[in-house]
Amino acid sequence: MSVVYTPAHEACVLKDSRVYIQGTYKYPSGLKLIKTFWIQNPTKHSKQILALRLDNVTKSDEHMYCLRITTNIPKKQYLGYPGVALTVTELRVETPEHVTEGNTTHLTCRTDCRLPDTAAFTWYKNGQRILTEKQENILSLKPTQKDTGSSRCAVRGYEHLPSPAQTLTVRYPPKNVSVSISASGETVKGNSVTLTCSSEANPPVDDYYWFKNKGAVGSGQRLTLSLISSEDSGEYKCKCRNAVGHQYSAGVVLNVVGRVNSPL
DSSP states (O other): OEEEEESOSEEEEETTOOEEEEEEEEOOTTSOEEEEEEEETTTEEOOSSSEEEEOSOOGGGOSEEEEEEEESSTTOOEEOOSOEEEEEEOOEEEOOSOEETTSOEEEEEEOSSOOOTTOOEEEEETTEEEOOSSOOSEEEEOOOGGGOEEEEEEETTOTTSOOOOEEEOEEEEEEEEEEEESSOSOEETTSOEEEEEEEEEESOOOEEEEEETTEEEEESSEEEEOSOOGGGOEEEEEEEEOSSOEEEOOOEEEOEEOOOOOOO
8 A cells, every 4th residue: 555645744834824635545456445534643533534624724733644544454454654744834034133225135034844845925015015026035125214114924825824024124324414503694703603413324323523614623413613703604514424334414604794783
């Protein structure tokens, strides 16, 4: 006697999915088939059919499933061992510890066992499907700031069983760096002026540097000039730096004028 199983020997299936295991058997023509049934591990009886169906499988369904054949001759009983070892897995998205804008990044849809080679994968960002040329378990991309968000994967045909959401945080250098002045328009001698440097960055900006006419004049997010004079006039820029990179602001001109006398 012989039994051929489909799938053969091992089956990796998704948690909460439906599974079919089939057994095709042959036996000598002189024997009379009495009964066929499935057993687990093999220790106990299961469904007495050749195609075994398991719905909403969980870890508790992880067994070896074998086909048992009994005939009219007591000594001619057959156990199709080894059978099909069932492993139940869930999907999970793995991302690099650090994802930097512009650098090629690989997201991987992992399982605890090997799914069939025919398995195709679908990827989602913030709930929206990502259109990819290849439906593989590895998603390659050059992320931008807009790619920050949640990522999921699913097996085609089982889109209702996606992986848990994995947060993808994209690091990028300072952007949109700008300088604002506390007083608009002309600035009068003897007053104080504060220049503030602002930007978008992830991680946050570590250092701010100030330049006047290309010469360094200070550091920190704010540059305060007290008792200003005409010597403080000029073009001011700030430079922002974080762990990813740096960027300069556009120049802002500070024009200091003489004090205006109040009319008598």
